Each structure stands twice: as C-alpha cells, then as structure tokens.
Amino acid sequence: MVVPRPLRLAAILQITSGLLNILLVSWVAWLGISCFCGLVTFPFLSAGGVCGLFSFLLVPIGMLEFGAGVYGWLDPREGVSAMRLVAWAEIAGILVGGLPSAIVGLVVRALLGRDEVLVWLEG
Numbered sequence: 001m002v003v004p005r006p007l008r009l010a011a012i013l014q015i016t017s018g019l020l021n022i023l024l025v026s027w028v029a030w031l032g033i034s035c036f037c038g039l040v041t042f043p044f045l046s047a048g049g050v051c052g053l054f055s056f057l058l059v060p061i062g063m064l065e066f067g068a069g070v071y072g073w074l075d076p077r078e079g080v081s082a083m084r085l086v087a088w089a090e091i092a093g094i095l096v097g098g099l100p101s102a103i104v105g106l107v108v109r110a111l112l113g114r115d116e117v118l119v120w121l122e123g
Contacts, residue, residue, distance in 0.1 A: 003076045004120045006111040010083060011076070013111075014069030017090065017104040021062025029055035029097030055097045061089050065101070080121060084112055 033055050068086040072079030090098070090105025111117070 004114075004116045006114045007072070007076050007080070007117050007120070010108045010111040011069045011072035011079070013104050013108055014065045014072065014083060014086065014090075016069075017101055018062045018064070018066030018069060021058045021065060021093075021098065021101055025098060025100055026056055026058035026062070029058060033097050057096045058093055058098045058101065061093045061098065061101060064089055065104075077121065080112060080117075083108060087112070 030053070064086045068079065068082040072083045087105040087108045090101045090108070092102075093105070094102035
C-alpha cells in the first residue's frame with residue numbers, strides 16, 4: 001500500500017524544521033531574546049542577557065524533530081507515534097522563541113490527523 005502524501009509531507013516538514021532549529025533558529029532566537037532582555041534590564045548590568053540561554057533548548061527539540069521525521073520517513077507505520085509526540089514538543093518550543101517550530105508542529109498535527117492517514121494506519 002502506498003504511503004499517504006500528508007504523512008510523507010509531515011516527515012519532510014519535521015526533518016527540515018529540525019535542521020533549521022539546530023543550525024539557525026536557536027541562534028537567531030538567542031540573539032533576539034538576549035538583545036531584548038539586555039535592553040530591558042540595562043540599568044541592572046544587562047543581567048537579562050541570560051534569558052536568551054533558554055533558546056538553546058531549541059537544539060534538542062531540533063534533534064527530536066529530525067529523528068522523528070527520519071523515523072517517520074523510513075518506517076511510516078511505526079514513526080507516526082513518535083512524530084505526534086514530537087509535534088507537541090515543537091508546539092511547546094514557542095516558549096523559548098521557536099515560532100517556526102511551533103507552526104510546523106501545528107501543521108504536522110493537522111496532517112497526521114487527516115482521514116486518509118488515519119485510514120491508512122488502520123489498514
């Protein structure tokens with residue numbers, strides 16, 4: 001049986017988002033959050049720059065995304081459960097500055113909930 005297109009697309013999105021989180025988004029979020037917090041707390045010796053360190057939680061989230069996406073690509077029937085679980089971690093990534101990751105998490109949840117994917121998984 002042919003793997004449904006939304007399932008393949010969800011795997012590709014997670015792989016891409018994972019690579020972007022590891023290589024780019026975590027650094028951009030760190031820079032933006034650190035600059036903002038540093039400006040806000042400037043009278044207090046810029047102690048707010050430490051806030052940006054939490055954005056490096058996007059790196060492990062990116063590793064999870066990449067791993068779940070590859071697992072979902074190579075073994076779709078087994079990988080769907082990991083992809084669904086990691087989608088929640090992606091959505092939670094918005095708390096540390098990962099807006100693109102959160103959007104991908106919502107899209108993956110929607111793609112994996114489509115009727116054709118659910119029917120394929122049952123069959």
